[in-house]
Amino acid sequence: MKRASAYMAAGYPVHFTGPSGVGKTTLALNLAKKRNRPVMLMHGNHELSNADLIGSFTGYTATKVEDNYIRSVYKKEENVSETWKNGRLLEAVKNGYTLVYDEFTRSKPSANNLFLSILEEKVLPLYGTKHTEPFIKVHPEFSVIFTSNPEEYAGVYQTQEALLDRLITLPLSFLDLESETQIISSRTGAGEEEAKDISELVRGLREQCRKKGKEGPSLRASIMIAQLALAQNIEISGKNEEFQNLCRDIVWYQMRKAFEKESDSKILDMILSESKKVQG
Numbered sequence: 001m002k003r004a005s006a007y008m009a010a011g012y013p014v015h016f017t018g019p020s021g022v023g024k025t026t027l028a029l030n031l032a033k034k035r036n037r038p039v040m041l042m043h044g045n046h047e048l049s050n051a052d053l054i055g056s057f058t059g060y061t062a063t064k065v066e067d068n069y070i071r072s073v074y075k076k077e078e079n080v081s082e083t084w085k086n087g088r089l090l091e092a093v094k095n096g097y098t099l100v101y102d103e104f105t106r107s108k109p110s111a112n113n114l115f116l117s118i119l120e121e122k123v124l125p126l127y128g129t130k131h132t133e134p135f136i137k138v139h140p141e142f143s144v145i146f147t148s149n150p151e152e153y154a155g156v157y158q159t160q161e162a163l164l165d166r167l168i169t170l171p172l173s174f175l176d177l178e179s180e181t182q183i184i185s186s187r188t189g190a191g192e193e194e195a196k197d198i199s200e201l202v203r204g205l206r207e208q209c210r211k212k213g214k215e216g217p218s219l220r221a222s223i224m225i226a227q228l229a230l231a232q233n234i235e236i237s238g239k240n241e242e243f244q245n246l247c248r249d250i251v252w253y254q255m256r257k258a259f260e261k262e263s264d265s266k267i268l269d270m271i272l273s274e275s276k277k278v279q280g
């Protein structure tokens, strides 16, 4: 937070990158909030177009005045004008918001190219908008925080290299056991010991996935396990079958993905043996 704040204060955009559930969005939003400017959150996606970012004409407004007050005089006046709606990026740039652009690599490079002009020339080009001015100036308080997951870079990196070259990229990795325990406990109300047990369980499984080069279950899974166990009065204990089932349901997808060549029963055994370690 401290380093990223300093870079942003000096006018550089920062970029948090790391595996899913590591806390990129949470960190970006917290950093954005500290700037005391309105915050806008935008999610990258393949469909995002220049019209969404800059704006577009959304239809027509028509006004019609018919004046027949004096019988012998008939006056009719009709006006039709196109209605323009500012895009999200235009609003943010014009008003000096802090923009959190989550998972930006999911958008097409053609949409992300707008950021090159914003970051380099400090202008937002208004292509294809019928606006008479060719661009608008970026508000001096405007700033962007980008996030991305390197797993999704396949084929993207090359095309967005120019943009990535302009960002200060800070890699995030999973927090240590103590910090994860604190987060689980404060987010769910679980006791310190219970939160630590759950964190150790998920971290154990994550480690096995990472040996296979896969991400594995994240802090999000730990929070879900703690939240659901508390909500359903499930005793957090490796001996409790309900707890074992809960753990299996929550981590199953990530484990299956990491161990795609293993049988279901082998994966189940891995989850069970890790969840049985929870003392309760």
Ligand SMILES: Nc1ncnc2c1ncn2[C@@H]1O[C@H](COP(=O)(O)OP(=O)(O)OP(=O)(O)O)[C@@H](O)[C@H]1O
Pocket: 018, 019, 020, 021, 022, 023, 024, 025, 026, 027, 149, 183, 187, 219, 220, 223
């Ligand atoms: N420092 C933190 N304090 C409190 N909660 C946190 C913290 N870091 C992460 N979390 C929680 O962990 C979960 C995952 O965090 P977040 O959504 O920020 O991760 P992410 O890296 O952006 O994930 P994804 O790539 O899947 O979007 C969320 O429920 C979030 O609230």
